[in-house]
Amino acid sequence: MKLDRRAFVKLIAGGVGGTLLSPLPWKMADDTAIWSQNWFWRPSPERGGATTVNTVCQLCSGGCGVRVRLIKEKRAVNIDGNPTHPVNQGGICPLGAAGLQYLYGPSRIETPLQQTGKRGDLETMKAISWDEALEILAIKLRGMRPKARGLVCVSGKREGTVPELFARFLHAYGSPNYNVMPAAADAESLGLFVSQGNSGALGYDLENAKMVISFGSSYIEGWGSPNRMMMAFGDWRSNPKRDRTKIVQVETRGSLSASKADEWVAVAPGTESALALGLAQVIVSEGRYDRTFVSKYTHGFDEFRRLLRRNYTPDKVAAITGVEKEKIIGLAREFAGTKPAVALSGWGQGRMPGSIYDFLAVQSLNALVGSLHKPGGVTRMPRVPLAPWPKVVLDAKSLAGENEPRLDGSNGPQFPLPAQLFHNLVKNVNEGNLYPAEMLWVYEANPAHDLADVQPFLEALDKIGTLVSFSSFMDDTTQLADLVLPGPTYLERLEDAPIPPGLQYAVFGLSQPILSPRFETRHPGDVLIQLAKSLGGNVGASFPWSDYETALKERVKGLADAGRGQVADEPGLQPWKGGQGRQLAPNYDSFDDLWEKLIEHACWFDTSEAMPSWESAFTTPSRKFEFYSQKMRQVGIRGNDLTYLPHFKPVEPAGDPRDYPLLLMPYETMAITNGPVANPPFMTKTLFDFQLKGNDSFVEVNPKTAADMGLKEGDRVALQTERGTLKVRVHLTGAARPDVVFIPTGLGHTAFDSYIKGKGVNANEILVAQQEPVTGLAIWWGTRVKISKV
Amino acid sequence: MTGENKQQNSGLLGWLLFVVGFAGALFVGWVVFPQLLFSTQYQPINYNHAIHQEEAGMSCEDCHYFRDDGTYAGKPQLATCVECHEEAQGETESEAMLVSEYVEPEKEIPWISYSRQPDNVFFSHGAHVKMAEMECTDCHRDVEKETETPPVKINRLTGYPNEIMKMYVCEDCHAREHVSNACDVCHK
Ligand code: SF4
Numbered sequence: 012m013k014l015d016r017r018a019f020v021k022l023i024a025g026g027v028g029g030t031l032l033s034p035l036p037w038k039m040a041d042d043t044a045i046w047s048q049n050w051f052w053r054p055s056p057e058r059g060g061a062t063t064v065n066t067v068c069q070l071c072s073g074g075c076g077v078r079v080r081l082i083k084e085k086r087a088v089n090i091d092g093n094p095t096h097p098v099n100q101g102g103i104c105p106l107g108a109a110g111l112q113y114l115y116g117p118s119r120i121e122t123p124l125q126q127t128g129k130r131g132d133l134e135t136m137k138a139i140s141w142d143e144a145l146e147i148l149a150i151k152l153r154g155m156r157p158k159a160r161g162l163v164c165v166s167g168k169r170e171g172t173v174p175e176l177f178a179r180f181l182h183a184y185g186s187p188n189y190n191v192m193p194a195a196a197d198a199e200s201l202g203l204f205v206s207q208g209n210s211g212a213l214g215y216d217l218e219n220a221k222m223v224i225s226f227g228s229s230y231i232e233g234w235g236s237p238n239r240m241m242m243a244f245g246d247w248r249s250n251p252k253r254d255r256t257k258i259v260q261v262e263t264r265g266s267l268s269a270s271k272a273d274e275w276v277a278v279a280p281g282t283e284s285a286l287a288l289g290l291a292q293v294i295v296s297e298g299r300y301d302r303t304f305v306s307k308y309t310h311g312f313d314e315f316r317r318l319l320r321r322n323y324t325p326d327k328v329a330a331i332t333g334v335e336k337e338k339i340i341g342l343a344r345e346f347a348g349t350k351p352a353v354a355l356s357g358w359g360q361g362r363m364p365g366s367i368y369d370f371l372a373v374q375s376l377n378a379l380v381g382s383l384h385k386p387g388g389v390t391r392m393p394r395v396p397l398a399p400w401p402k403v404v405l406d407a408k409s410l411a412g413e414n415e416p417r418l419d420g421s422n423g424p425q426f427p428l429p430a431q432l433f434h435n436l437v438k439n440v441n442e443g444n445l446y447p448a449e450m451l452w453v454y455e456a457n458p459a460h461d462l463a464d465v466q467p468f469l470e471a472l473d474k475i476g477t478l479v480s481f482s483s484f485m486d487d488t489t490q491l492a493d494l495v496l497p498g499p500t501y502l503e504r505l506e507d508a509p510i511p512p513g514l515q516y517a518v519f520g521l522s523q524p525i526l527s528p529r530f531e532t533r534h535p536g537d538v539l540i541q542l543a544k545s546l547g548g549n550v551g552a553s554f555p556w557s558d559y560e561t562a563l564k565e566r567v568k569g570l571a572d573a574g575r576g577q578v579a580d581e582p583g584l585q586p587w588k589g590g591q592g593r594q595l596a597p598n599y600d601s602f603d604d605l606w607e608k609l610i611e612h613a614c615w616f617d618t619s620e621a622m623p624s625w626e627s628a629f630t631t632p633s634r635k636f637e638f639y640s641q642k643m644r645q646v647g648i649r650g651n652d653l654t655y656l657p658h659f660k661p662v663e664p665a666g667d668p669r670d671y672p673l674l675l676m677p678y679e680t681m682a683i684t685n686g687p688v689a690n691p692p693f694m695t696k697t698l699f700d701f702q703l704k705g706n707d708s709f710v711e712v713n714p715k716t717a718a719d720m721g722l723k724e725g726d727r728v729a730l731q732t733e734r735g736t737l738k739v740r741v742h743l744t745g746a747a748r749p750d751v752v753f754i755p756t757g758l759g760h761t762a763f764d765s766y767i768k769g770k771g772v773n774a775n776e777i778l779v780a781q782q783e784p785v786t787g788l789a790i791w792w793g794t795r796v797k798i799s800k801v
Numbered sequence: 802m803t804g805e806n807k808q809q810n811s812g813l814l815g816w817l818l819f820v821v822g823f824a825g826a827l828f829v830g831w832v833v834f835p836q837l838l839f840s841t842q843y844q845p846i847n848y849n850h851a852i853h854q855e856e857a858g859m860s861c862e863d864c865h866y867f868r869d870d871g872t873y874a875g876k877p878q879l880a881t882c883v884e885c886h887e888e889a890q891g892e893t894e895s896e897a898m899l900v901s902e903y904v905e906p907e908k909e910i911p912w913i914s915y916s917r918q919p920d921n922v923f924f925s926h927g928a929h930v931k932m933a934e935m936e937c938t939d940c941h942r943d944v945e946k947e948t949e950t951p952p953v954k955i956n957r958l959t960g961y962p963n964e965i966m967k968m969y970v971c972e973d974c975h976a977r978e979h980v981s982n983a984c985d986v987c988h989k
Contacts (some may be wrong), residue, residue: 014818021815025822033830038838045959048921055920058875060868 059083065093065613067508067516067520068107069501071686072169073236074511074518075099075107076579076614079502079525087111087502087526090240094582096614098511098518099238100665101582106684107238113500114529116691118426118763120497121530130472131491141533145495149545151450151477153182159185159408160415161449161476165433167192167456167687172563175400176539176554177454180493183403183543183553185412188417188448190433192456193364193463193789194356196512201428201786202370203391205640206289206378209629210429212392214515215353215662216622217243218587219387222345222352224259224290224375226283229268232362232681244271257349259342260646261286264678264753265746266712276342278332280674281792282750285659286339287354289328291376293321293343297349300347301381305638309378311639311656318656331659347380351387360679361512362756363463364788371657378636384622391628392510393517393591393620398569400562406549418445419787426787427646434464434789440471447748450477453488454535459688459762460487460773463791464676464780467736481535485689487762499524499532505560506536507567516586517617518579519570521609530698530798534559564606571602574690576617580607584616590620630685648785666733666795667781673716675796677774683757690757701742702755709742712751717743722800730754731797733775739772740799752796822907839954839963842913846895846902850944857885861937873926876912879903915964916941923989933978940966 020117030036046217059082060742065077068090076096080089085692090110094101113119120765123144128135155161164181166174169191178189196212204210217223228234231244247256260272261283269275294300295316295621305312325336327630332339342693346352356373358365373387382388403409416423419436426432440448462468472478472491480492485498498504508520536559543554570576577598595618599605632641638656648654651673680698684690701724710730712722724730726741730752737752747753758771777796780789857895864877880901889900903910918924929935942964954963975982 014814018818022818022822025819025824026826027822029823029826029828030830030988033827033834034829035834038834039958042838042956042958045919045961048919049960053920060874061872633984 014101019727033354045139051219055706056088057082059088059756060086064523064525065095065611066502066525067096067522067613068110069506069508069522070106070110070684070688071233071237072509072511073104073107074508074514074519074520075236075238076101077103077107077110079557082120082526085526087114092465093613095579095584095588095612097516097579097584097616098236098514098614100242100584102238102241104237104241104681106681106691109693110502112691112693113381113484114502116484116764118486118767119500119530119636120483120485120489120495120532123531124495124739125493126493130478130493133211133485133490136495139338144494145538145541148479148496149493149542152542152546155449156185156408158446158449159412160187160418161447162186162452162485163188163190163448163450163475164438164452165190165452165458166454166455167461168454169194169196172507172566173536173559174454176536176559176562177300178555179400179454180405180543180550182406182412184408185408186412187415187417188414188419188436188523190436192458192461193362193431193433195361195363195365197364197431197788198212198323198355198367198370200494201367201788202374203431204428204543204578205367205642206371206374206631206637207391207628208634212512213389214392214510215355215513216351216387216587216591217513218246218517218585220256220351220353221387222257222259222349223247223345223355224261224342224352224376225268225272225355226261226287226360226369227354227358229266229359229679230258230260230355232267232736233679234268234357234365235361236357236511237360237681239511239514244354251407252523257345262675263676263748263751265744266678267451274342276334277748278334280676281360281664282332282659284366284657285328286332286334286374287372287434288319288323288659289325289332289339290335290343291315291372291379292309292323292328293325293340294347294376294379295319297344297347299344300379304381304383304625305379306553308629308635308639310631310635310641311744314652315405315638315656316377318653318658319705333534346376351382351385352380352381353377353382353388357679358792360685362461362679362685363791364401365792366662366790367786367788368658368660368783372659375578375638375657378638382671383636384625384628385413386622390515390585390591390622392514395510395517395519395617396569396573396575397566400565400570401555404549404552407408409549411749416445418448420792421787422447422736423535424647426785427648428643428786430786430788432787432789433458434462435782435787437462437471438564439475441467443474446545448623449477451475452479454481455493455687457482457486457488457689459491460689460762461685461687461775462780463775463778465773465775465788475534481538482687484688485762485764486689487760490762495529496535496538497532498535498538499528499530502514502526503528503532504534505563507563515622516591517576519567519576519615521613521615522573523610523613536562538714557787563689564602567606567609568602570615571599571605576610576615579614579616579639580608580612585632586616586618589618591618593618595619621774643785650785654785662783664793664795665781668795671732671795671797673796673798675710675732675778676751676753676793676795677756677778677791679755679757680755683755685757689760689763689767690770695766695770701744703739703771705756706769706771708737708754708758711744711747712737712741713745713749713751714796716747716749716752717741718801722797722798728798729801731799732779732794734779734794735777737772737774737777751793752798838957840957842955843952844950845911846898847893848950850947850950852948853854854945867927867931871927871931873930876914879907879909879968883912913955913962914960915953916966917962918965919961922987924987933980939941947988 077094092101092103122138124136181189200210258272260269329336384390421430439625480489482489728732782792
């Protein structure tokens with residue numbers, strides 16, 4: 012008997028048949044599929060009981076209360092809005108919701124780093140211990156003390172105890188060069204100073220306004236406190252218990268804010284304030300202004316009226332802005348006839364300083380209709396009664412520092428106003444003016460990406476001795492640093508959150524470490540205290556606290572001592588209802604109790620500071636609201652009458668129109684972050700494929716313009732300005748005027764991680780920042796551009 | 802033998818081999834394969850469900866409860882055991898191990914799950930037990946009389962236990978009960 016081929020085939024056939032009737036092949040197929048979904052690097056969520064902790068978001072200055080969901084109290088899995096926080100009332104923006112991607116993202120810095128090779132080379136960045144890092148810095152600072160003025164600091168955060176500690180350190184050390192990143196708050200603060208007497212910020216009582224005219228403010232795309240604006244918008248639109256608030260958006264681009272407004276007034280680029288003056292002219296000439304306010308509480312009205320009559324009649328303004336004369340008159344009448352009505356100033360999300368005159372033009376409109384310091388109008392931001400720290404201890408070197416000129420030229424002969432002029436500092440460093448910058452500290456700022464006209468900054472770095480970054484992330488600036496002192500993220504540390512921009516009542520938020528720091532990071536407040544102690548002398552004596560927590564508590568004691576306000580512990584609080592000046596019965600009985608409740612609920616709020624009366628509101632030389640600013644004269648600004656009055660004199664965009672026929676304007680959107688932290692991958696996912704496709708950014712072009720140039724949707728083009736060239740693709744949209752093209756800011760990082768780096772282009776690379784002659788503020792609303800197909 | 806006979810014989814042999822192959826494959830597929838595919842794992846200590854119910858008078862919910870936020874706690878944490886087992890409650894080997902290996906060093910007991918769903922499945926016990934009022938035993942084995950925790954069969958390829966509910970079972974029941982079978986009901 013022989014096993015021949017046929018028999019063998021039968022054996023196999025039997026085997027195959029049997030196998031097919033057994034579970035083996037089917038189970039293997041199924042299990043192999045499952046196996047292929049379970050590679051070892053696939054993240055697996057922590058399982059276990061969940062808890063929720065309240066804290067405050069610090070990803071922008073919005074000051075929202077958030078709740079973080081933790082599994083087994085150690086793994087954060089979700090962030091949403093805290094309904095008991097009055098600012099956002101449970102709302103959250105895409106950035107806040109994506110906060111965990113910062114906590115767990117790969118661009119976190121794990122230990123202090125020292126650059127041992129060439130700046131920018133990540134390979135030669137060496138991990139060092141905290142002791143080493145602080146020692147390196149302390150030695151440098153000791154050596155630099157005779158040239159103490161050469162220490163420069165730029166903070167991305169404007170308010171709060173940590174920026175105050177930085178400013179304090181510089182003061183004690185002997186440097187006048189504490190700076191903040193440019194923002195609309197710069198023009199706001201100067202504008203208030205020259206027209207009302209005290210700098211500071213505005214608080215808009217928007218929830219009680221019946222009409223809002225926004226002069227270029229992206230009111231639902233990130234202006235002010237973004238979630239507060241969303242909530243106010245919801246209330247204006249859909250609260251059945253109140254009249255619908257009318258919204259008018261004055262803006263060149265057909266933005267989301269424009270499309271959600273009742274009326275979009277599409278002005279010619281950069282002419283928002285001309286329209287404001289046009290409205291003022293109609294209101295004044297038709298006698299529709301608030302006579303009591305204007306006659307008793309203003310100074311320089313006649314000069315202002317004459318200027319309006321001469322330069323801003325509806326015909327003239329129509330010619331400047333491109334808005335029909337009838338529309339200007341109609342809008343002015345409506346604004347004056349609606350009570351209360353308020354005008355918003357500050358372009359976009361408020362990251363561009365803007366011109367002081369733009370600010371004054373818009374706020375004069377508020378003054379004319381009597382909306383200053385009135386419900387539904389605009390007032391000054393109330394103060395949070397934090398206790399002061401002891402005075403900085405000064406020695407001869409710090410006193411000398413107080414008398415040094417600031418490297419940004421502000422408060423000096425060229426720019427007499429007390430401005431923040433970081434762009435000018437960069438210019439002075441590049442031109443070798445005044446004195447050298449020996450060391451630059453960067454705190455929660457990313458100037459190497461976020462500063463419009465970024466090229467001069469990068470050049471200035473070559474002239475700056477040492478760059479020290481306090482960032483938590485390997486951002487565009489930090490990767491150029493010589494020394495990195497990484498801080499924990501906002502979810503891993505204690506810090507106060509000051510009143511967000513534009514709010515009319517007082518809030519004090521407290522971020523707390525909801526989990527222990529993931530890495531060898533150290534709180535920047537603690538780093539400064541330790542550094543000061545190791546320097547000793549008056550600097551050490553100026554930092555008497557054992558740690559940041561002690562320093563913070565010392566200030567928060569002021570709230571308890573004032574016996575004011577309440578901890579926000581129930582949903583639905585609406586502090587704007589019932590007006591400002593309402594006393595709230597404190598719901599805490601001692602400092603310890605207050606602190607404990609702050610840790611639990613993360614927010615204190617207060618409405619007891621009433622809006623100032625017209626008698627007491629102004630601290631100008633005339634004790635009145637000054638249309639004609641005597642303060643400007645007083646500080647030494649020289650010029651003709653026009654200089655002291657709100658007027659329209661745009662800073663011309665850089666570039667010869669013959670070489671660069673179109674205008675390039677940047678715009679900001681809620682879907683792309685613009686702060687020191689880069690767009691998290693979650694948000695990048697929400698971008699349309701006409702905003703970002705693969706790694707390509709888009710420029711918005713009007714279809715007609717595109718047709719004339721032979722461009723189609725998606726075409727690749729080069730955008731060329733005086734400063735440089737960017738390669739992008741074309742998106743055709745009616746939101747762009749024929750003579751202007753628009754590009755979003757916030758993309759095109761050169762750092763962070765593979766999820767962020769290289770996505771799109773950075774508009775700041777080709778925008779040219781101009782300077783306002785009187786204030787020195789940087790302005791970059793437009794740059795002339797040439798588009799060519801590539 | 803004639804040539805014809807030879808042919809007949811080899812034909813028979815062929816069919817015999819076919820049957821051998823067929824039966825062998827069935828045996829491998831049904832008996833050997835499952836033995837190879839699944840590893841047998843034993844719980845760290847024996848848990849006697851019956852004694853906890855009968856003698857200690859406990860109910861299922863004492864250990865397998867819903868948290869205040871509506872989520873299901875699953876297997877109990879050590880803290881629940883410690884409520885009674887701070888000290889040994891009996892003479893068994895498991896009891897001694899419980900106290901010495903876990904309670905005293907405050908170490909969680911690494912129970913092996915019989916039916917842990919994959920990470921990409923969003924399964925809510927609340928929706929099934931509270932809202933749809935299903936019984937635990939509709940899906941899980943009845944442990945009421947169980948004195949020994951059975952070993953867990955873990956699929957070597959997928960890492961999941963063999964008792965795990967497969968997607969078609971979910972879909973079947975959802976279809977029968979007129980509950981949506983849309984992807985995002987279970988895959989968020
Ligand atoms: S608006 Fe700002 S503060 Fe509020 S959640 Fe968003 S990022 Fe955070």
